[in-house]
Amino acid sequence: xxxxxxxxxxxxxxxxxxxxxxxxxxxxxxxxxxxxxxxxxxxxxxxxxxxxxxxxxxxxxxxxxxxxxxxxxxxxxxxxxxxxxxxxxxxxxxxxxxxxxxxxxxxxxxxxxxxxxxxxxxxxxxxxxxxxxxxxxxxxxxx
Numbered sequence: 001x002x003x004x005x006x007x008x009x010x011x012x013x014x015x016x017x018x019x020x021x022x023x024x025x026x027x028x029x030x031x032x033x034x035x036x037x038x039x040x041x042x043x044x045x046x047x048x049x050x051x052x053x054x055x056x057x058x059x060x061x062x063x064x065x066x067x068x069x070x071x072x073x074x075x076x077x078x079x080x081x082x083x084x085x086x087x088x089x090x091x092x093x094x095x096x097x098x099x100x101x102x103x104x105x106x107x108x109x110x111x112x113x114x115x116x117x118x119x120x121x122x123x124x125x126x127x128x129x130x131x132x133x134x135x136x137x138x139x140x141x142x143x
Contacts (some may be wrong), residue, residue: 030120033113042102051102052095058083058125063096083118 009015016023024032032041034040042051063073073096075083085092087109090102109117 025124026116026119028120030116030118031068031121033117034120037105037109037113037117039117049101050098052098055124058122060125064093065096066093067091069099080118080122081116083121084114087114087117 006106035041041047041048043054045053045055057078059076061075063075065071065073067120076093082093088104089106090104091100094100105114
């Protein structure tokens with residue numbers, strides 16, 4: 001088997017993506033899935049349900065509890081593993097202050113879609129850090 005690798009500058013890559021609207025980054029596809037799969041109806045800012053907001057959450061520590069009443073909360077870092085588990089087994093670790101109402105997406109999302117949703121959620125954190133840095137006058141770190 002053979003393949004070809006093309007190396008491009010970030011600007012060339014962006015132009016290449018724009019040239020064919022069917023080419024999308026994982027985060028762009030994840031944004032579409034976020035709406036199509038109903039995630040936005042609970043997790044977007046302004047959503048009526050008390051679900052965790054996801055902008056700025058990737059890489060932060062959160063408090064979670066297990067499914068049994070009286071379990072002590074534990075702190076964990078929001079990463080790809082936690083997000084994947086939350087999509088497939090949302091009742092396993094419940095954010096403190098939230099009710100366990102999220103449905104399982106086990107069998108409803110392909111692995112590729114899970115990774116695309118994670119890329120989108122991660123991009124929300126990058127966008128959130130950039131906005132916070134601009135508001136504070138501190139330049140965000142370069143990717």
